[in-house]
Amino acid sequence: MKTENLAIYLRSNEFLNSDHQSVQDFAQDVIYDAKDTVEKVSRLYYAVRDGFRYDPYRLDFSKEAMKASSLLKRDYGYCVEKSCLFAAACRAIGVPSRLGFANVKNHIGTAKLEAVLKTDVLVFHGYAEIYLNGKWIKVTPVFNKELCEKLNVKPLDFNPDSDSIFQEYNEKGGKFMEYLHQYGHFGDIPYEFFMGELIKHYPHLTSKLQERNLLHIK
Secondary structure: OOOOOHHHHOOOOOOOOOOOHHHHHHHHHHHOOOOOHHHHHHHHHHHHHHHOEEOOOOOOEOOOOOOHHHHOOOOEEOHHHHHHHHHHHHHHOOOOEEEEEEEEEEOOOOHHHHHHHOOOEEEEEEEEEEEEOOEEEEEOOOOOHHHHHHOOOOOOOOOOOOOEOOOOEOOOOOEOEEEEEEEEEEOOOOHHHHHHHHHHHOHHHHHHHHHOOOEOOO
16 A cells, blocks of 8 residues: 655644744743653644634634634634644644545534525535544544533534544434535645635625635636
8 A cells, every 4th residue: 555645744834834934833832841752733623622712703714814823923813724734833833734524414503604604504514633642533623622511512622533523413312413515634725625615605705805805816
């Protein structure tokens, strides 16, 4: 079996700009006295999950805003931004990482979000994949603990041994989220592909975002 080239998942990229000084400083501040790699990754996971509120309403799809370093200028972000920062921080400490994307259905999405999107399907939902203990695992450092408690959903905890990507049921047993379509994994945000999917699924948002210079497409 062909050996996978992990080096490509350690490089700094346009969006996963792990060589940016602010990303480097963030990672080092979080892991400063951690004893091993698992503890370092775990600390980064919770620092991103709970240190930046999940906010799907203040969206900026400009290239500059989507860089990992840009999230460090504020205390909120949505799934792609938060996963991007986590993955970049992992690369900054020498842990291979990449991004995964999927369309998901939120069964208890807020009326406000569904009114904006005109659907309960979240397109190009982002999560991260890290190479740890000899294998790839999927993690979602997205939904902060405070939000999960408000939605009556158990927060997704970091598990170094297996995937942790979605809360399938809320704490009352009702269905919460399901994955409808997987796009696969990528070494960086596939910007043009991502924008194309947003335009296809949310055409009513395209002109509004372009007018505000929040969406850049060729």
